[in-house]
Amino acid sequence: MTTTHGAPATDAAPDRSDELPLFRAAVSGLVSYRPQKPALSPAGRSYALAANETPFGTLPKVAEAIAEAAAGINRYPDNAGQALVTELAERFGQSPEGIMLGCGSVGVAQQLITAVAGPGDEVLYAWPSFEAYPILTRLAGATAVQVGLRDDVHDLAAMADRVTDRTRLIFVCNPNNPTGTVVGRAELEEFLDRVPAGCLVVLDEAYHEYVRDPGTPDGLSLLPGRPGLVVLRTFSKAYGLAGLRIGYAVGDPRVIGTLRKAYLPYSAGSVAQAAAVAALRSGEEVRRRTDIVTAERARVTDALRKLGWRVAESQANFLWLPLGERAAAFGAHCASAGISVRAVPGAGVRVTLGLPADNDAFLAAAEGFPPS
Numbered sequence: 327m328t329t330t331h332g333a334p335a336t337d338a339a340p341d342r343s344d345e346l347p348l349f350r351a352a353v354s355g356l357v358s359y360r361p362q363k364p365a366l367s368p369a370g371r372s373y374a375l376a377a378n379e380t381p382f383g384t385l386p387k388v389a390e391a392i393a394e395a396a397a398g399i400n401r402y403p404d405n406a407g408q409a410l411v412t413e414l415a416e417r418f419g420q421s422p423e424g425i426m427l428g429c430g431s432v433g434v435a436q437q438l439i440t441a442v443a444g445p446g447d448e449v450l451y452a453w454p455s456f457e458a459y460p461i462l463t464r465l466a467g468a469t470a471v472q473v474g475l476r477d478d479v480h481d482l483a484a485m486a487d488r489v490t491d492r493t494r495l496i497f498v499c500n501p502n503n504p505t506g507t508v509v510g511r512a513e514l515e516e517f518l519d520r521v522p523a524g525c526l527v528v529l530d531e532a533y534h535e536y537v538r539d540p541g542t543p544d545g546l547s548l549l550p551g552r553p554g555l556v557v558l559r560t561f562s563k564a565y566g567l568a569g570l571r572i573g574y575a576v577g578d579p580r581v582i583g584t585l586r587k588a589y590l591p592y593s594a595g596s597v598a599q600a601a602a603v604a605a606l607r608s609g610e611e612v613r614r615r616t617d618i619v620t621a622e623r624a625r626v627t628d629a630l631r632k633l634g635w636r637v638a639e640s641q642a643n644f645l646w647l648p649l650g651e652r653a654a655a656f657g658a659h660c661a662s663a664g665i666s667v668r669a670v671p672g673a674g675v676r677v678t679l680g681l682p683a684d685n686d687a688f689l690a691a692a693e694g695f696p697p698s
């Protein structure tokens with residue numbers, strides 16, 4: 327008997343079934359991302375309030391665009407994403423050369439980190455903030471520097487103090503996930519003025535469409551004269567395209583031009599690009615939907631505070647309850663009522679704002695848990 331390669335088989339053929347490839351230490355050290363298990367209430371009704379998705383269905387124009395684009399998926403997408411980039415550029419008064427698409431804004435963020443930071447470099451961000459930042463930093467082999475929030479808000483002065491000559495990238499998440507809190511124009515400008523040349527600041531505005539506070543700057547207005555600043559936006563949240571994976575960065579055309587070289591070929595798919603164009607053209611309906619959510623934000627915040635809860639001041643489509651050591655218990659309490667929320671053990675619970683009936687179910691659960 328011979329093996330498929332023609333060599334004689336021996337009885338003592340070594341068992342290699344446990345010989346796994348070697349991984350970089352940065353990868354073996356990662357903790358697997360554990361998606362939230364959907365909670366099921368005793369009545370069988372469940373409420374998905376853990377992932378900051380929009381509760382509304384697919385925008386009608388988006389559904390049409392997807393159906394049309396589906397006919398062409400045997401072809402590769404436009405690698406430059408020209409139709410979407412042009413639509414974004416016109417809508418936001420930007421140069422098309424200053425816009426880069428990606429596979430969700432997380433995909434764009436990974437390309438940004440990969441382009442500027444490697445082993446020995448530092449990536450700075452507030453904590454708690456977006457859970458993807460530490461993962462992307464580790465994957466790049468860079469060192470994470472986390473600066474605690476102050477009263478649930480970015481402490482920009484403390485962050486500026488932590489910048490070293492090894493800092494290559496700083497994330498500022500505005501509004502911040504998971505707290506929903508914002509930093510204002512003056513303090514953000516002061517911070518940007520303090521960041522040394524050579525360091526990239528990434529302003530993550532995933533929840534921009536939910537901001538109603540006039541003191542919170544539109545990141546795009548901060549771009550002129552600041553080539554070290556890049557604004558990150560996504561179609562996953564207010565536009566409702568989380569399942570399609572598309573986001574983008576806006577910045578100085580010279581900087582974006584270099585970043586584009588790090589673009590993972592074809593990572594923004596054709597159906598996603600077409601859907602995003604249609605979503606941008608549904609601006610009125612998106613505004614109507616975000617108005618409903620922001621009205622709910624005010625209503626639920628008031629109701630919780632009347633019950634004695636501490637609630638962070640949110641400009642996003644979620645609320646943060648800084649419960650500290652009681653966070654995990656409240657997360658479990660919500661799950662037993664069929665409500666999925668995001669509990670950050672030891673810190674707090676983030677609850678996404680849904681439709682009024684979803685939020686009422688959450689309020690009913692909160693009433694059954696002592697606020698302190």
Ligand SMILES: *Cc1c(COP(=O)(O)O)cnc(C)c1O
Nearest residue numbers: 430431432456503532560562573
């Ligand atoms: C949800 C979220 C995103 C969006 O990520 P996508 O990859 O675009 O889905 C980005 N940043 C923050 C802070 C978020 O909460």
